[in-house]
Amino acid sequence: MKRVGFTLNGKTTTCDVEENELLLHTLRERLSIASVKEGCSIGECGTCTVLIDNEPCYACLTLTAKVEGRDVLTVEYLAHADLLHPLQESFISHGAVQCGFCTPAMLLVGYSLLLKHRQPTDEQIREAMSGNLCRCTGYVQIIEAIKDAAPVFIHSGS
Amino acid sequence: MFIGRDLDRVDALAKVLGTAGFAHDLRMEGMLFACVVRSTKPHALLRDVDVSGAYAVPGVLRVVSHKDIPGQNTFGALRKDQPFLAESRVRYVGEPILVVIGENEAVAREGAARVRIDYGEIDAVLEPDATGKGRQIYDTGSLMAYKKVRKGDVEKGSAASDVVVAHTFRTTWIDHAFLETEAGIGYVDEGGRIVIKSSTQNIHYKRVEISRLLAIPEERIRVVQATTGGGFGGKLDVTCEGFLALAVHLLKRPVFMRYTREESFLSNTKRHPLSIDYKTGARKDGTLTAVKVDITGDTGPYASYGDAVCLRVAVHATGPYEVPNVWADCKLLYTNNPVSGAMRGFGVPQLAFAHESQLDEVAEALGMDPIDIRIRNGLKRGSVTATGQVLSASAGFVETLKKIEPFWRARQKTKKGSGFGLGCMYYGIGNTGVANPANALVELGEEGRVILHTGACEIGQGSDTALLQIALETLGVARSDVLLDRGDTDTSKDAGSSSASRQTYISGKAVQEAALGLRAFLDEAGYYHRGRALGDIYRATKDKGRLLFEGFFNPPASGLDEATGQGIPYATYAFASHMTEVEVEEATGACRVKQVHAAHDVGKSINPKAIRGQICGGVAMGVGLALMEEFIPGKTASFDAYYIPTSLDMPRVEVFLVEDEEPTGPFGAKGVGEPALIPQAASVVNAVTDAVGVHVYELPCHVERLKGLIESKKTTK
Ligand code: FES
Ligand code: FES
Numbered sequence: 001m002k003r004v005g006f007t008l009n010g011k012t013t014t015c016d017v018e019e020n021e022l023l024l025h026t027l028r029e030r031l032s033i034a035s036v037k038e039g040c041s042i043g044e045c046g047t048c049t050v051l052i053d054n055e056p057c058y059a060c061l062t063l064t065a066k067v068e069g070r071d072v073l074t075v076e077y078l079a080h081a082d083l084l085h086p087l088q089e090s091f092i093s094h095g096a097v098q099c100g101f102c103t104p105a106m107l108l109v110g111y112s113l114l115l116k117h118r119q120p121t122d123e124q125i126r127e128a129m130s131g132n133l134c135r136c137t138g139y140v141q142i143i144e145a146i147k148d149a150a151p152v153f154i155h156s157g158s
Numbered sequence: 159m160f161i162g163r164d165l166d167r168v169d170a171l172a173k174v175l176g177t178a179g180f181a182h183d184l185r186m187e188g189m190l191f192a193c194v195v196r197s198t199k200p201h202a203l204l205r206d207v208d209v210s211g212a213y214a215v216p217g218v219l220r221v222v223s224h225k226d227i228p229g230q231n232t233f234g235a236l237r238k239d240q241p242f243l244a245e246s247r248v249r250y251v252g253e254p255i256l257v258v259i260g261e262n263e264a265v266a267r268e269g270a271a272r273v274r275i276d277y278g279e280i281d282a283v284l285e286p287d288a289t290g291k292g293r294q295i296y297d298t299g300s301l302m303a304y305k306k307v308r309k310g311d312v313e314k315g316s317a318a319s320d321v322v323v324a325h326t327f328r329t330t331w332i333d334h335a336f337l338e339t340e341a342g343i344g345y346v347d348e349g350g351r352i353v354i355k356s357s358t359q360n361i362h363y364k365r366v367e368i369s370r371l372l373a374i375p376e377e378r379i380r381v382v383q384a385t386t387g388g389g390f391g392g393k394l395d396v397t398c399e400g401f402l403a404l405a406v407h408l409l410k411r412p413v414f415m416r417y418t419r420e421e422s423f424l425s426n427t428k429r430h431p432l433s434i435d436y437k438t439g440a441r442k443d444g445t446l447t448a449v450k451v452d453i454t455g456d457t458g459p460y461a462s463y464g465d466a467v468c469l470r471v472a473v474h475a476t477g478p479y480e481v482p483n484v485w486a487d488c489k490l491l492y493t494n495n496p497v498s499g500a501m502r503g504f505g506v507p508q509l510a511f512a513h514e515s516q517l518d519e520v521a522e523a524l525g526m527d528p529i530d531i532r533i534r535n536g537l538k539r540g541s542v543t544a545t546g547q548v549l550s551a552s553a554g555f556v557e558t559l560k561k562i563e564p565f566w567r568a569r570q571k572t573k574k575g576s577g578f579g580l581g582c583m584y585y586g587i588g589n590t591g592v593a594n595p596a597n598a599l600v601e602l603g604e605e606g607r608v609i610l611h612t613g614a615c616e617i618g619q620g621s622d623t624a625l626l627q628i629a630l631e632t633l634g635v636a637r638s639d640v641l642l643d644r645g646d647t648d649t650s651k652d653a654g655s656s657s658a659s660r661q662t663y664i665s666g667k668a669v670q671e672a673a674l675g676l677r678a679f680l681d682e683a684g685y686y687h688r689g690r691a692l693g694d695i696y697r698a699t700k701d702k703g704r705l706l707f708e709g710f711f712n713p714p715a716s717g718l719d720e721a722t723g724q725g726i727p728y729a730t731y732a733f734a735s736h737m738t739e740v741e742v743e744e745a746t747g748a749c750r751v752k753q754v755h756a757a758h759d760v761g762k763s764i765n766p767k768a769i770r771g772q773i774c775g776g777v778a779m780g781v782g783l784a785l786m787e788e789f790i791p792g793k794t795a796s797f798d799a800y801y802i803p804t805s806l807d808m809p810r811v812e813v814f815l816v817e818d819e820e821p822t823g824p825f826g827a828k829g830v831g832e833p834a835l836i837p838q839a840a841s842v843v844n845a846v847t848d849a850v851g852v853h854v855y856e857l858p859c860h861v862e863r864l865k866g867l868i869e870s871k872k873t874t875k
Contacts, residue, residue, distance in 0.1 A: 034183040035176025037387075039337045040419040044797035047337055075176040088174040092166050095767040098775065099618025100173030101180060101337040101387030126805040133797070135337050135388050136618045138778035139805040141771055 006067045008033075009077040017064045024048045024059035027074065035075045035104040039133070046132030049105035050074050056109050056131070075104035078111065087111055090149035091142070098136035105132050110146040114153045122147065160630040160637075161825050164767035167623045168642060169385070169616060181341035181357035181384035182416055189343065189412035190219065191263040192405045195256040195270045196424060197248035200494040200791075201295070203278035204246055204255065211272030212258055217265035221273070222257040222404055229373030233396050235363065240460035240497070242371060242400045248277075249295060249459035250494055251792060252424035257401045259409060263416075284791075286433075286456045286491035295459055300491045302457045303468040307475060307486040307544050307723030315448025315483030319439030321523045327436060327512040328856040331789035332429035332782075334501055335802050338387020339422040344402035345412035347380070352406055354399050355382040359389040359615050360655035361647050367396050368403040379403070383645030389617035390779075391500030392426050394655055395462055420795040427462050427499030428789055430455040430490065432471070434512040440520045444531045448483040449544075451475040451512075455498070455505070457490040462499030464490045466658075469590045469718070471505035473727050476544045477513035478555045478584035479535040484544040486723070495791050500657055502776075503585070503832040507783060507839060510583045511857060514840035518579070518847065528580050528844070529566050533559050537584060537733070546724040552828065554759030554818030555584060555733035561757035561814040562737045575742040576752075577849025581841030582735045586728030587829045588660040588713050595712035596661070597651035598668035600629060600676045602705040606692030608633060608640045608676065613650035614665040619831050620768040621661040627764050628666045628824045632673035633680070639692060651708070659732065659829030662764060664711055666824035672709025679705065713822065730820045732833040733759040736777070738809070738841040742849045747865025749846055751781050751807070757814040758833060762826035770813045773834040777811050778803045780838020788858050 005014045008031065017026050024041075027033040027050070039047035041060050048059040051073040078085035087110050090096070097103050106129060113120055113128040120128070125143045134142065172178040209221040224231050224243040231245065232238040244255045256273060260266030283293050287300055294300050316322055342356025352372070358364055361381040369376045386393065398415040405413040417425065432455045439448040453471055457464040468490045475486035490498075521531040536556045541549050559582070569578045588594045599611040610629045616622040626642050633640070643649050653665045683699070684690040699705060713729035737755040742748070756773050763769055786801040794800045819826025843854045852867040859867075 034179075037180070037338070038182065038416075039339070040797055042419070042796060042798075045337060045419075075174075079175055084174065091174050092170040095164070095167070095771045097167060097170045097173045098620070098771055099336070099338070099386060099388040100169065100178055103173050104176045107174065126808070129805045131804075133337060133802060133804065135335055135390070135779075135802060136775045137771055138774035138776070138803075138811065139808050140774040140811050143805065 002065060004064050004068050006069060007071045009073055021064045022060055023050065023062040023064045023067060026064040027059060033074050033076065037101055037104065039101065047102055047105050049108050049132060051108050051112050054112055054115055056112050073108065075107050078107060086152045087146065087149045090145040094141045094145035094148060096137065096142040096145040102132060102134040106134065106142050113146065114150055118153065119150050120147065160627040162763055162766065165623055165627055165765055167620060168626055169622055178385040180338055180387050181355065182338055184343040184355055184384060184414065186343060186345060186412040189414050190259050190261060190409065191266045192257050192259045192401055192413050192415045193266045193270050194254045194401060195258060195273050197244065197251055197253040197255060199248060199277045199279055200251050200282035201280045202248050203280065204244060204248065204275060205278045206276035207255065208274040209256065211274060212269035215265060215269045215272060217261035218258060218269035220259045220409060222259065222408060226408060227371060227404065230370045233367045233400060234461055235395060235463055236465045237461040250496055252496065257405060259405050259413060282494035284493060284495060286454055286493055288454050288489055288491060295492045295494060301489060302461055302492050303465050303490045305469045305472040305488050305723065307472045307484055309544050309546060310483035312448045312450045312483045312485040316439045319447045320442045321520060322437060322439045323516055323519045323523060324437040325516065325855055327434040327515065329508040329511065330431045330857065331496060332501060332787050333423055333789050333800060334390040334392030334426060335800065336388025336390060336392060339417040339419055340393065340397035341416040342384065342398050342402050343412060343414045344406040346406060346410050351378050351380055352403055353380045353382065354402050355384045356399050357386045357393055358383050359393045359617055359657060361615060361645055362613055362652035363655060364396060364399045365647050368399060371400050372403055372407050381647045383615045386615065386617045389656065390502045391657060394500050394657055395427055423794055423800065427497045429501040430457060430467050430498040430505055432505065432508045434509065436512045436516050438516045438520055440524065442524060444524055444526050444534045446479055446481045446535045449476045449481045451486045453488040455490045456493050456495055458495050458497035459492055460497050462497050463504065464498065466500065466590060467505040471509050472723055473545055473586065473590060474506050474509055477510060478537050478582050478733055480537055480541045481544065486544065502779065503836050504658065506583065506585055507836045510581060510836050510840045511843060514581045515843060518844050529559060529563060532580065532582055545718060545727055547726045552730055552761055552818045552820035553733065554816040557816040557818065558733055558735040558757035558759055561816060562735055562755045565755050566737055575744055575849050577740050577742065577845045579738050579841045579844025579848055580735065581738065581837035581844060583833060583836040584731045584733045585659065585833045585836060587663050587730050587732060588658050588728060591715060591718045591725060591727040593712050594654055594660065594664065595710060596653040596665040596668040598653065598665060598672045598709040599651060600672040600707045600709065602676060602692065602696050606696040608635060609643050610640060610669065611643045611650045612665060612669065613645065613653035614661045615645055615656040617656050619656065619772060620765065621656060621665065623768060624662045624764045625665060625669050628669050629673045631825065632670050633677055659831040659833065662827050663730065663823050663829050664713060666827055667711035668709040670709065670824040671711060672707045675707030675709065729822055730828050732828045732830060734833045734837050736837045736841040738845045740842060740845040740849055742846060742864065744850060744868055747861045747868060749785055749864060751809040751842060753810045755812045757816060758830055759816040759818050760830050761820040761823050761828035762817050763815050764827050766815065769815065769830050772830050773813050774811050776834025777838050778808055779835045781807060781842060784839035784842035784857060784859055786858055786860055
């Protein structure tokens with residue numbers, strides 16, 4: 001076992017993990033962050049996406065030891081108290097959610113993109129989410145939701 | 159108030175917060191993990207199964223075989239022919255043989271890997287053989303199902319044709335590729351009953367199968383639908399539920415299962431690969447005179463939903479056109495390939511690929527515009543279908559064409575390699591020629607809250623929200639007055655499966671009926687006229703027992719004649735037309751889908767935003783079917799080898815709705831889940847032909863195949 005310290009959704013976290021443990025396992029099984037999904041386990045579907053220092057990463061390919069001292073965000077970070085993040089509002093109002101299994105990852109990808117591009121084009125959005133599969137929506141309403149949230153995007157960092 | 163409105167999905171909040179409890183996320187104190195040992199051979203006798211290696215792994219508690227099954231070791235939606243756990247023989251790669259239960263996932267998987275199986279291999283049947291002369295899997299032969307439709311006289315009709323076009327079309331196995339793999343949890347509750355919560359499309363059916371498996375009455379079993387990460391037909395058959403029930407029954411501890419992606423690819427039923435011989439005759443003016451369709455399909459070793467696919471493709475053979483002379487045969491044959499079953503459209507997307515390509519070739523031969531031949535022959539009110547059904551209402555097919563007609567007429571190829579294609583479809587809502595009822599319950603509960611109890615499974619398609627809207631509109635109450643209670647066999651009556659695009663239409667009508675019952679009661683009690691509060695009405699009557707109102711709907715359809723297929727297979731049909739623009743790079747064979755105009759007759763739009771979501775999702779799946787998706791038995795094990803469309807593959811989508819109301823539907827609604835997908839691949843293929851002048855007779859039309867077609871066209875020139 002090895003002790004790893006990192007920031008998870010703004011809170012300092014330490015966790016004892018196996019030497020080769022994957023971040024996906026640490027988050028889901030040790031820290032009860034069930035919003036990080038496991039659609040394929042080998043870096044092909046994107047449902048396990050988390051943000052590490054605001055960049056999307058597949059948690060199923062990331063060793064927990066590697067996030068030592070870094071900043072990890074999951075979708076739990078976005079809403080505060082009873083207030084949804086504008087991206088979440090936008091996903092709901094645009095119908096960007098169907099089965100919802102890809103949704104937490106899609107929200108994080110959108111969040112990360114909007115940190116970099118306050119007014120992304122459709123092409124930039126498509127590019128940003130190209131590593132995240134969705135079998136239900138055809139992506140159209142997700143793209144619209146991200147685009148529409150851009151003007152009201154608030155970097156709600158702590 | 160609530161119909162035709164873009165109500166936000168009732169389940170969206172939990173899903174954007176990340177708090178929705180998917181089957182993958184279910185956990186219980188002290189739970190065990192179960193995993194399945196599967197056949198690695200397509201056809202073999204099990205000579206010896208040695209589980210000692212599994213038991214040698216610390217933490218492995220039990221290895222379960224068919225011998226541990228107290229009841230029937232068979233299941234199947236339409237025929238009970240598939241073993242939960244193989245007995246002496248395996249018939250496809252991925253067939254379950256044992257269940258290994260361990261303290262945790264790592265232990266259970268390690269145990270499963272250490273099981274040694276001595277297979278006595280038998281030659282496998284890997285090609286469907288319609289002659290009946292080749293090797294057979296079963297003594298009874300290879301023919302699983304055979305359905306036919308006969309109308310008029312095709313020979314005469316062909317003789318009277320000015321043009322006849324005939325081709326053979328082929329499709330392959332398609333995986334549902336829902337993003338949440340099969341999963342669930344099982345436990346024994348305080349009352350000693352077995353509870354299964356899973357990712358599923360049908361709870362009451364699963365309860366029946368578990369009852370047969372364990373030989374315990376249905377009342378001793380409760381099945382609950384967890385939040386389900388996609389279905390598309392792949393969670394209709396029993397997946398993990400039987401193994402969970404068995405494990406819980408034997409160990410009396412909570413047990414969890416989750417298939418790996420590889421296991422999901424291996425075990426999940428597939429879209430049937432079909433070979434379609436299609437002959438179309440027409441007169442000079444474009445009027446269709448005859449259609450002869452001879453279809454054979456690979457159904458794998460077990461029936462699954464094969465019977466439903468077989469009948470449905472025969473019935474839909476002509477596509478949405480009126481044809482006086484029809485001869486359609488569909489035969490599904492047993493093989494040692496993966497089990498084919500239900501997948502979004504039950505065979506009709508494959509068929510649409512054929513009939514739409516055919517129609518374009520007929521139009522070309524006659525020098526007609528593709529849209530004109532469709533308008534000329536399109537089914538409309540008063541038309542007679544291939545099964546002799548007169549469409550008396552809600553037949554807005556031609557209107558869907560009219561919606562896209564302006565864009566079609568204005569189409570312009572902007573560069574070399576650009577092309578446009580049409581694809582059309584009709585689709586019978588609900589199961590074919592059999593009773594397929596739904597029940598619903600509406601209750602006036604505690605503090606005057608209205609509770610809608612439905613057994614309909616929400617698999618992402620939006621039934622929760624649509625059913626709620628129907629209840630709200632019928633009752634004329636506020637959104638906050640109604641609670642939805644869904645997907646629990648303890649609190650709902652059977653609503654049938656979430657399949658065949660049936661829930662909005664059938665469960666929707668049942669909900670409306672139940673709500674009308676409560677409405678009459680509330681009216682009597684003074685809610686509507688005297689402004690009496692729901693809470694007061696509840697308190698004044700609660701001592702008389704639960705205020706529960708039942709709704710039931712079984713669409714008016716009839717069985718079909720065995721010999722001719724004549725009859726009324728469905729009470730109503732959905733219609734759609736898609737127009738697709740592509741750009742093909744001739745040098746590489748790469749095809750990009752640029753834009754889709756999709757027009758659908760949905761009867762009545764309950765929630766336009768949700769319908770648009772279904773259509774965009776259907777377009778994506780259709781693009782996949784046309785251009786990239788191909789499951790190769792023995793090879794495909796991950797998304798690395800099975801491409802589904804990403805955001806970069808998606809076209810822009812414009813949606814148009816036609817509302818030709820269905821008199822038997824709730825507020826006139828029909829269904830859209832499968833229609834959204836069905837015409838899409840056909841329209842892509844026709845656009846490819848328009849773009850580069852090659853005909854595509856086999857799917858998927860992936861880069862290499864298209865490149866090959868373009869090159870062989872050049873060399874034959
Ligand atoms: S689970 Fe990590 S990419 Fe699929
Ligand atoms: S909403 Fe189902 S996978 Fe995206």
